[in-house]
Amino acid sequence: MLELQNISKKFGNKTVIDQLSLKIPDDSILTIVGPSGAGKTTLLRCIIGLDKVDGGKFLLDGQPFDPYVSRNSDGIIGAVFQDFQLFPNLSVEENITLAPMQVLKKSVDEAKQDAKRIMEQLHLLDYQDQYPYQLSGGQKQRVAIARALAMRPQILCYDEPTSALDPELKNEVKKIILDLKKTKITQIVITHDIDFANEITDQTLTVKPVK
Structure with missing residues (x-):
């Protein structure tokens, strides 16, 4: 609590x-x-x-x-911001895996495995190689949530x-x-x-x- x-x-x-x-x-x-x-x-x-x-x-x-x-x-504590704050130069998968690798020191394979599980949960697998400019507002929202969840x-x-x-x-x-x-x-x-x-x-x- x-x-x-x-x-x-x-x-x-x-x-x-x-x-x-x-x-x-x-x-x-x-x-x-x-x-x-x-x-x-x-x-x-x-x-x-x-x-x-x-x-x-x-x-x-x-x-x-x-x-x-x-x-x-x-x-x-994780956060999902109003403006999403996605990295425009990174794909959906890269946006989700960056912090776990840099902060939690996860390996590339482990971070990708976790990202795949979260993307599947949030119906994002079809967008994993796309960039933020290619996404709708709702899709960006889901990516922002996925990125926060990746930090568990x-x-x-x-x-x-x-x-x-x-x-x-x-x-x-x-x-x-x-x-x-x-x-x-x-x-x-x-x-x-x-x-x-x-x-x-x-x-x-x-x-x-x-x-």
Whole structure:
């Protein structure tokens, strides 16, 4: 279980997150909703470890855990970003295998074997030799998820995974998230789409701007 205790984050004199406490049970889906500027993305960046918190602490399975310190280590927390952040000069397979080889020090064969399993799970095998510019938005989304899964995270975070996707592709992303829940991955999803949140969530956190 991931636990946040009195987490605070400021930018200059502006408080964005003010002593937030939250428990996220294992294998569950937490959705984070709220208006623009309420701190959803900032909170996600703190959980991922891209931003350092100014106060409070994290616990992972009851033990102190600092996402900021651990962000470059093996897969505790993975992330799928709104703009996908795929490497345009790498094929789908290369996008998925790069981090496991560089960070987890997997061999080429092992990384490719894992990538093949994940691509099969996400219906990407037909696209493994294609490049991001050849893919649709939904396909890029699946590649971004596959790349995160290749690091075998305990927790997978998404920043607006259905933005700019049509209803059919939204349903595809919903199915992926619900299927991943069955594989015992804890998931945290930022979304402005309340209907989508209600269809996938076990727990919803509604954030509001700090006054």
